Amino acid sequence: MTGPDPDDGACTVTIYPADRPADVMRAWAALPDGLGFAEAFGDVEVILVFRPLDRLLSGEPTGTSSAPD
Numbered sequence: 001m002t003g004p005d006p007d008d009g010a011c012t013v014t015i016y017p018a019d020r021p022a023d024v025m026r027a028w029a030a031l032p033d034g035l036g037f038a039e040a041f042g043d044v045e046v047i048l049v050f051r052p053l054d055r056l057l058s059g060e061p062t063g064t065s066s067a068p069d
Helices: 021-029 053-058
Strands: 011-015 035-042 046-052
Touching: 011 021, 035 053, 046 053
Parallel strands: none
Antiparallel strands: 011 046, 035 046
């Protein structure tokens, strides 16, 4: 998991093929409050992007068409 992006407050969780469900749940639980699921990238390694709920609910664009760095 990465920390908040200073530009838009987004956080990402990367899920690898070897991760167990408990690993995924631990990463998800470590996300700060006030975030909502925004988008996902990948097929083998999956990157889940979470953004502040106020931005998601306001209809602001949630990101770009490319995976985060």
